[in-house]
Amino acid sequence: MIGTGAIAGAHAGAVAAHADRAVVGHGVDLDAGRAQGFAEQHGLASWGTDLAAALAGGEDGPPDLAHICTPPGSHVPLAVQCLEAGVPVLLEKPPALSLAEVDELLAVSERTGVDVAVVFQHRFGAGAERARRLLADGVLGRPLVATCHTLWFRDPEYFAVPWRGRWEVEGGGPTMGHGIHQIDLFLALLGPWEEVSAMAGRQARDTETEDVSTALVRFADGTLATIVNSLVSPRQTSSLRIDTEHATLEVDHLYGYTDADWTFTPAPGSEQVAEHWVPDPDAPSSSHTGQVGVLLDALDAGTPLPVTLREARDTLELVAAIYASAFTGRTVRRGEIGPGHPFHSRMDGTGAPWMTTTTTTTTEGDHR
Template sequence: MARYRAAIVGTGAIATAHAAALRALGDRVELAAVVDVDRARATAFAAEWSVPTVAADLAGLLTGEHLDLVHICTPPAAHVPLALDCLRAGAHVVVEKPPTLSLADLDVLVEASRETGSHLATIFQHRFGAGAARLRGLIAAGELGRPLLATCETLWYRDQAYYEVPWRGKWETEGGGPTMGHGIHQFDLLLSVLGPWEQVTAVAARQARPVVTEDVSMALVTFADGTVASVVNSVLSPRQVSALRFDFEYATVELSHLYGYTDANWTITPAPGHEDLAERWAKASDSTEITDHLPQLTAVLDALDAGAPPPVTLAETRQTMEFIAAIYASAFTRRPISRGEIGAGHPFATSMNGTGAPWETSR
């Protein structure tokens, strides 16, 4: 199999997950370089992970090194310029969530990828667990019947000290609150299971945290096939949980965890007359834990080996990012938002706070 040369840009906490996954991939990929504006931190990271090259500037590294894959692990505001440098240099990109601060910025990357032929994948690792794959397979085979109802909850707790990091809690540097930066993993998994959404009706509020973004949001969602769902995102919840529930004609399937899951976190409750579904689910159990990036990065390399776009593709990412924009647009304009409504030039395409949050009295 091909051996890829990779670099990590940004050596903060999330970079460790990328480095660990790359090491676990063995001879398929070499972590050849790290980049960080903090030279001391980058040097320490490189020593820990046996990385031969440390650089302070990505553009210079791309000029002097051949890189197949660049992992962008910086705060969100830096993602677009860094990704553009990579794509234009012929390197594929793996970017942490959220990939951009707006739909308009994402479309810039879509166009750059089309022009250069280089790919960009967004880290949405929760799609890649065995339970999620099994659920999608059962749906595709029609074994669960029609999806009817779903609930999606990201109820987390972040105290005031968390927001002392300068870029957090601001539209211009984080892009949003828990809708953008916390709940995104759970409702991305929801969307990967249920498919295209059609309409969103939402509320958002700033209840308690010292931020200019929201600290809680709630949405009612209608999907293309008629399924209805609720989505709640919070950083105010002392009893933390990440939870998904899917009610089908023949069974309820649930996932409850916090930051990562195994098959033990999934349950299936068959409807009367469909008890065999529980047996089939149990027989296909898998012990893989989705707390790291290895399953998705394995899929990325598999796709590159095959000459295919790596998952999660820009088209898939756009569905999730448009959903986020729709939550904000509905909450701040106080009306339902339909898929496709937020087009080029729309205020919520260029910024997730669009026409302004109700609490932003200075606007």
């Protein structure tokens, strides 16, 4: 476990849920006291501050997997160090600060032949798996219109942590660091997007990054969709809705859903499709535990680890396109952001509009 802060607890708990298959053997952190406390809390055999030594391993050889649970700005260099040591990686979201960094990591993974998986745990709940199957099989007809909303609330104190709300360290605001989970599930269900037109604003928080973004997206199959990400919404919710020819699929939750959080509504005259949606009250929820279980299956079978870095790049490309459209006022098409494009190397690309003025945040917000 590399990085033993808050999110590392979710990773340790996920591994503990599969204790018959895996165990966390070592914790690494720049803060020795934090690493020690984490090791004691979760029953780790060892801990330290030397990543190279941890990757080398002990009598049993190197570890089978490294979980990277550090702030986003350190993800790629730490992942590269693991891959060069021959250790596969489970990387927290967002995997990198830019598409350029993801491409760098992809190149190292392909050269070394060592896998990187990215934490997008919402793909692994029973409801999402059922929805994906029905959409792929065509049982529900064509998707027509869809919404993807991550409406959360973070007070000013939340941003007192030095790495939050900064492009250089966090890579972006709620579009990058919060809504990316829902965006990833959206793409997993609907497939590739084609073009996006977006706006972003710094409405109420004194940060470098946005605190709200909105986007209109056309998918390759013609589906029209909206994506909204916010950190200034007092009634918090994470929701997806997909209206198809024969039914509406919806999930409304906050940080993880159960089968009970899904709603299935047949279209008038298509009531028979309801027989394909059979909730299971005992089905697993979306969680790190679910993704770790599927990942262990992949390790045992020698198959690619879920979610692959290339799949994660598709999600990050839409995030980059939302920023590019919002900051330039242009519609952005899939595949447009490549080497040499300003939004390939940085999510703020040509610069957030509010960073080019000397004014501070007002109640009216700064937006384009």
